[in-house]
Every structure is written in C-alpha cells, then in structure tokens.
Amino acid sequence: MARTAGRPPRSKAEILEFRSKIGKHALEIYRAEGFEAISMRRLAKAVGCAPMTIYAHFDGKTDILRYLWADVLTDMSGDIAEKLKSVAGPSERLQSAAHSFIAYWIDHPDHFRLVFMSNDVTRADVSTFVMGEDTLAHFLMFSDLIREVHPEEHDVKMSTDTLISGLIGIALCMNTMPDYPWADPTSMTNQLLLSIIT
Amino acid sequence: MARTAGRPPRSKAEILEFRSKIGKHALEIYRAEGFEAISMRRLAKAVGCAPMTIYAHFDGKTDILRYLWADVLTDMSGDIAEKLKSVAGPSERLQSAAHSFIAYWIDHPDHFRLVFMSNDVTRADVSTFVMGEDTLAHFLMFSDLIREVHPEEHDVKMSTDTLISGLIGIALCMNTMPDYPWADPTSMTNQLLLSIIT
DNA sequence: ATAATACTTGGAACGCGTTCTATATTAATG
DNA sequence: CATTAATATAGAACGCGTTCCAAGTATTAT
Numbered sequence: 428m429a430r431t432a433g434r435p436p437r438s439k440a441e442i443l444e445f446r447s448k449i450g451k452h453a454l455e456i457y458r459a460e461g462f463e464a465i466s467m468r469r470l471a472k473a474v475g476c477a478p479m480t481i482y483a484h485f486d487g488k489t490d491i492l493r494y495l496w497a498d499v500l501t502d503m504s505g506d507i508a509e510k511l512k513s514v515a516g517p518s519e520r521l522q523s524a525a526h527s528f529i530a531y532w533i534d535h536p537d538h539f540r541l542v543f544m545s546n547d548v549t550r551a552d553v554s555t556f557v558m559g560e561d562t563l564a565h566f567l568m569f570s571d572l573i574r575e576v577h578p579e580e581h582d583v584k585m586s587t588d589t590l591i592s593g594l595i596g597i598a599l600c601m602n603t604m605p606d607y608p609w610a611d612p613t614s615m616t617n618q619l620l621l622s623i624i625t
Numbered sequence: 626m627a628r629t630a631g632r633p634p635r636s637k638a639e640i641l642e643f644r645s646k647i648g649k650h651a652l653e654i655y656r657a658e659g660f661e662a663i664s665m666r667r668l669a670k671a672v673g674c675a676p677m678t679i680y681a682h683f684d685g686k687t688d689i690l691r692y693l694w695a696d697v698l699t700d701m702s703g704d705i706a707e708k709l710k711s712v713a714g715p716s717e718r719l720q721s722a723a724h725s726f727i728a729y730w731i732d733h734p735d736h737f738r739l740v741f742m743s744n745d746v747t748r749a750d751v752s753t754f755v756m757g758e759d760t761l762a763h764f765l766m767f768s769d770l771i772r773e774v775h776p777e778e779h780d781v782k783m784s785t786d787t788l789i790s791g792l793i794g795i796a797l798c799m800n801t802m803p804d805y806p807w808a809d810p811t812s813m814t815n816q817l818l819l820s821i822i823t
Numbered sequence: 824a825t826a827a828t829a830c831t832t833g834g835a836a837c838g839c840g841t842t843c844t845a846t847a848t849t850a851a852t853g
Numbered sequence: 854c855a856t857t858a859a860t861a862t863a864g865a866a867c868g869c870g871t872t873c874c875a876a877g878t879a880t881t882a883t
Binding site for chain 2: 543544545563582585588589591593594595596597598599600603607609611614615618619620621622623625
Binding site for chain 4: 431432435466467468469479482487488
C-alpha cells in the first residue's frame with residue numbers, strides 16, 4: 428500500500444461510468460442511424476471528449492459494439508416473450524420461441540450483424556468477459572423451455588447450445604447468402620427442433 | 626445492329642479473363658499473408674493496373690472476395706473426402722462429413738470469416754450469382770450423404786439445408802464467441818445429426 | 824508550493840475502401 | 854485520315870479505425 432505521490436488511478440466505479448456513458452451514446456447513434464453511422468470520431472463528438480480518450484477506455488470499436496449487444500438481445504427477448512404469452516404446451520412454447528428467434532434476426536439483419544458478426548475473430552482475449560451474466564440470460568431462456576419439454580434427464584446444456592447455434596446458423600445463412608434458395612426457414616427450424624423435442 | 630463508330634465493348638470472354646486474373650492475384654495474397662493483407666491498392670499493384678480499374682470490373686472488395694470462396698471450399702471438400710475414404714456405413718459417412726466440416730472451420734477461422742462473414746449483408750443484388758454451380762457442389766455433397774442414409778422419401782433438400790446451416794451456426798459460435806463455454810462441438814454436431822438421421 | 828503520477832487533449836500520420844473528375848489510350852466506323 | 858465510343862489512368866478527396874507523440878490538466882503525498 429503506502430501510496431506514493433501523484434494522482435490516484437480512477438476508481439472502478441468511475442471507469443464503469445465512463446464506459447457506460449460512451450456505450451449509451453453509441454446506442455443512441457445506432458438506434459437513430461444504424462450500424463454504419465457509428466464512428467469513433469463522431470462518437471467522441473457526441474460524448475463530448477476527444478477521439479483519443481475513447482481509446483483509453485476501450486480496446487477499439489468492436490469493444491464498444493459489445494455494449495450494444497445487451498440492448499439488442501433485450502429487444503429480441505421481448506419479442507419472444509410477447510409471442511410466448513399465448514402459447515400453452517411445453518413443446519409448443521419451445522417451438523414458438525425458436526421461430527420467434529429466427530424471425531427476429533431475419534427481420535433485423537443489421538442487429539444480427541452487430542451481435543454475431545463483430546469482426547475481431549482473430550484475438551480471443553479470454554480476460555474480457557464478452558458475455559456477461561445479463562447477456563447470457565437471453566440465451567439460457569432456451570434452457571428453461573427445453574427443461575419443460577424434458578423434465579427427465581437429458582443433457583439440457585448440450586441441447587440448448589446445439590439449438591442456439593443451429594438457430595444462429597439458420598439466421599446467418601438467410602442473412603449472408605440470400606440468393607441461395609434455402610429451404611423455408613420455418614421448416615428448417617422445425618427440423619432442427621426434432622433433435623431436441625423427440 | 627449496325628454498329629456506330631467507337632471502340633466496341635469488351636467481349637464476355639475478356640471480361641471474365643480480367644476478373645479471374647484479379648481473383649488469382651487476390652488468392653495469392655490471401656494465401657501468403659491472410660485476409661487483412663488484401664487491399665484494393667495493393668491488389669492493383671500486384672495485378673499491374675490502377676486501383677480504379679478494379680472498380681470497373683468489380684462492385685467492390687466483397688465482390689472480389691467471393692472469388693476466393695471456391696478455393697477455400699475446395700480445400701474443405703478435400704479435407705472431408707480424405708477422411709471419408711476410411712468410413713463405410715451410410716450414417717457413419719454422414720457423421721464423418723459433418724464432423725470434418727466443423728473441424729475444418731474451427732481449425733481455419735480466417736477461412737470461415739472469408740466465406741461466411743463477408744460484410745455486405747445489406748444489399749441483396751439478386752442479379753449477381755453469389756453461389757455458382759461449382760461453389761454449390763461443395764455443399765450439396767451433404768445431400769448425397771443424406772440420401773444414402775434415407776433411400777426412401779424424406780425431404781432431402783430441407784434436411785440438407787438444415788444440416789448445413791446448423792453446422793455453419795456451430796462453427797460461427799465457436800469462432801465469434803470463443804469465451805462462452807459452449808458444449809463440446811463434437812457432441813453438438815452429433816445432436817444436430819439426430820434430427821436428420823432418425 | 825512542489826514534485827510526482829494519472830489522465831485528457833489536440834494534431835498529425837498511416838493505410839484503408841470508395842467516389843469523383845479530368846485526362847489519356849484504345850479500337851472500331853466513316 | 855478524323856471521329857466516336859469504350860475503357861484505362863492518375864490524382865485528389867472523403868471519412869474511416871487506429872497509432873503515435875508532445876503538451877496540458879488534474880489530483881494527490883510530501
């Protein structure tokens with residue numbers, strides 16, 4: 428301990444506050460004008476700081492974009508929950524959620540790109556959290572639905588991950604290769620569900 | 626007809642030749658130094674023309690990258706075929722192919738990004754072919770394998786598309802969200818296959 | 824006050840994809 | 854030959870993400 432002289436480092440609270448402040452402005456721009464409109468120079472102007480300052484708090488643009496994930500995922504979860512209200516049976520509920528999931532990403536290709544096509548595939552800094560608790564919850568909702576269908580044993584974790592990644596794959600294909608005559612996404616989703624429900 | 630004066634448009638053969646010439650150089654750079662190394666200015670230098678000229682033949686960078694797909698997919702198909710040599714039963718062959726598919730994209734994240742994460746999600750020019758006959762063949766191989774498993778009716782087209790997009794989804798998740806504790810990719814692939822094989 | 828440390832700032836710079844414009848260059852017709 | 858249309862070229866420009874650096878500002882212990 429025994430601080431030497433000089434300005435002390437910012438408290439963790441301050442750091443988080445600044446980060447979320449930048450994230451808030453990024454979200455504003457994204458909602459108003461979409462993905463392309465978010466630029467570091469512009470974001471800095473919106474926040475009211477120098478472009479350089481942002482780099483002191485974030486590793487880069489992708490690191491900022493992660494702040495928008497939660498927002499999009501919340502929107503998606505809301506969509507699913509809304510449609511889920513009027514569905515009763517366990518397997519029907521799982522199916523409804525899956526179809527809503529697909530529909531959401533097909534209806535919002537820009538959101539899909541934001542969440543699933545962030546372009547820093549290269550570096551996998553395990554240190555950063557990437558998927559926080561809250562972000563995760565939006566996906567684990569499928570676990571609950573699967574558990575309702577299979578109250579017995581069954582490897583819920585694996586079924587969930589398979590379903591999620593499978594669904595994301597369908598959405599990716601529809602988004603990135605729209606010219607290929609894919610089978611009906613609804614049919615594909617049902618087919619995918621077969622491996623979980625049966 | 627009755628041509629007016631002036632230089633005639635290039636023949637289709639010439640156009641294709643120029644395009645493939647650019648594609649060839651792009652592939653060279655990609656193989657030698659990877660994705661990031663491909664830039665329009667540098668590519669022009671390699672081809673021996675002005676950067677502007679490329680834009681007369683391609684819509685943009687993404688349009689060029691498509692030329693590299695075939696190469697990557699051929700490589701992948703080779704990988705699958707190689708491992709498939711020593712596998713006998715119909716369903717075993719399908720499983721082998723699926724696992725090889727996943728393994729390939731996990732082992733080559735840069736290739737995955739090149740093929741499945743081209744960033745022009747926005748515009749869907751139906752006019753451009755996007756997936757040529759040859760490119761397509763690498764995916765339709767799964768159709769044959771599925772048909773071997775199910776000689777009867779069964780909607781092969783839909784099963785194939787579901788399997789392909791599901792596999793791509795698993796690969797995408799492993800590549801873009803490496804920090805999330807996904808279930809074992811092998812297990813997920815098997816789970817995915819359940820919906821097709823049964 | 825002074826010195827030491829942490830952080831912010833402004834500006835320049837690099838290479839990028841892309842667009843624009845004005846100026847060749849090429850190859851056909853008349 | 855000249856004319857005319859198709860193409861290629863050079864160069865500048867825009868905004869982008871990102872990096873570097875020198876200078877400034879803020880906050881603390883001494």
